[in-house]
Amino acid sequence: MGERLWRAAHTRSLWRGRGEKLALKRLINKSQKILNEEGFFSLLIKVIMTLVYIIKEFRYRSRIFWIDFNNKIHYGSSAPKYAERIWIYPRNIKMVITSPVLNGRRDSGEVIKDNWPLEHAIPLSKFPKIKFSIDHWTNNISWEETGLFDFMYELIDKIPGADGCYDKKDIICRYEKLDEIFKQIKEEGRLRTMEEIYPNNFRELGGVLIHVGPYGEPFFGGGGCHRFAIAYILNLPIPAQIGCVHVSALPYLDALRCEKECMNDRSDINYSHVSS
Template sequence: MTDLRKALNLDAPVRAIKAGVPVKTLRNISNRLRFGADAPQSDELIWVRARDVTDWYKPDPANGAPRFRRRHSGMVVDSDWDKSRKPFGSQIKLDSIRDHFERNVPWQKTDLFQWMLKQIAEKGRIDGCHTREDLIARYQQLDQIYAEAKQSGTMRPHGSVNQTRGEQGGILVHIARDGTPLRDGGGMHRFAIAYILDLPKVPAQLGVIHADAVASGVLQTLRTGPQPER
């Protein structure tokens, strides 16, 4: 049955529904009718400078700042949600990744690795890892991503590497009314690497964008990736 499902690609519709693809498709159509050909699209690839991200989006539903998920990618939202923020300060993933790459601390001795092990022990799985060996393999892959980004001065889009729909699963970034990028959700490992290396352009998944930002034309800039060297 498993081979038959693979042959018929029966899992694809299930993944699409879980990712909210039907809803996103309707959203894309609605956005185009509302904003024209340059309208924001769900799971769209945008490019930002990691160190331009100084704040996290802070969900506060009681005060008009809903909790946004990846499934809300490409949604155009008015109101004052983008004013709810918290400083991009110390964070276990960023701190541990800096310890590893800047201070040569082995992954297994970082706070992050130990925290991940604890999560596996308690929940059985985290970030697709079930065992210590899975974690070691994951962080070896991060070493490769870091080495490639350091050499090339850029980072390949998550979607092109993992064959996802658009930039689904990449660094999630909401766009405030003035074009300011606000971090939220996943992609922290890739973001931390881009932050440490101070990459001028890092691929990200468009999250929610303020209506004023769409009107200002900021998407044109966000859609411009790194320019090839001549």
Template sequence: MTQDRSRIRRMIEAGVPRKALRDLGNLVRYGRGRPLSDECIWIDPRLASERYSRPETGPAYRRRHSGVVADGDWDLSRAPIESGVKIRACRSHFVDGLSWEDTGIVEVMMRRIERHGIFDGCRSRDDVLARYQDIDRMFDEVSRNRRIDPVSKRAERFRREHGGVLVHIDRNGLPMLAGNGNHRMAIARILGLERIPAQLGALHRTAFDNGILQELRRPN
């Protein structure tokens, strides 16, 4: 019973009821080829040179908007991916050889913990250091295996690719990092991986009309 309540609470927090309605609406609008919320797509991380920069006005698409098909200029709100603090820290650490502390990311995390109480599952400096030890192990594993596995292969999987590297797809069919999965994206780019799994975020209507989903659904 406790597990059932926990799962229901997690479904509500992840916006699953609204996503299910979105899936139904997409089926009616776009037919069998419609996008699915939280679905797994496959992207070339080398093409993800920009990140979504949430606009001051207009829609600000997040993980809960997974599967939205949206027209307009929302995808023009972007910045270079290397401007992201976690992306820069990974490059400084794995490429330039700086310690995590010297990259500045530990202090960034501590400021966010002070502000929010918990950030990225961390509540203390020890938690932050342990997290980045895990990132080191991830890098070693991905470097050795030359792949990143979909979330669906993890013991803690929840719904489709929920929890994966979140990307929005712009009008040209290119992925934009959308605020989640920074370390995995950074590692994939540093190691020159050609294909990684990602969680579909928002999808520009022009890219959808041009059939980009057919390509994104192919793992190879």
């Protein structure tokens, strides 16, 4: 509720320092409407929730500022930024490291000085959602027969609402939409950036999550599984959200920021081993 009231007034344009007067006008109009239709108590509850949301947003944005500022001070102008976009060729990725080992969404752009957690990495071929996706889109196996449904039942039993699903109907609906996305990406011959999907999106936040390991080796971070699988199958470069970065990978970042560099790194590696 608080988030909706805040967003009704406060657009993402404020990331760029614009829209304050428009935001205030929307906030006043929205508050007046709630007061007239739902009463003072309802307005008070929503104002409190809005304030809580604003505090969370402030803490979140402060963290982004600190990551960017701290990295720039310690590593110079080419240092990684929170949620910045990098370009990755998916068939160069062999391993997956997910949270809580590396929490790439929360700690995007963080530079890791310690040993890279290779002991927690698992082969891409053993990562369930990737395997299910390649079985379905490459081998024409139904989603249910790939084992996906059983996997999702277990997931939503532990975390109700995971991936926006609460029951079988939600799972079917979600994966029908993913089939449409696969067709769209195949027709367009490219993955859209997050800014193309959501024009007011902040950098590449919410994109396919990629950690940059020792000496620039990419690791899939577990975020954006199906987009990653689609890119892998269709042999397409990925506009990705940067996750954690090993200190030895810093000299390689400029190349990863360049889409052309990624396009030049095409390969004809056979991906049948991923579904084996």
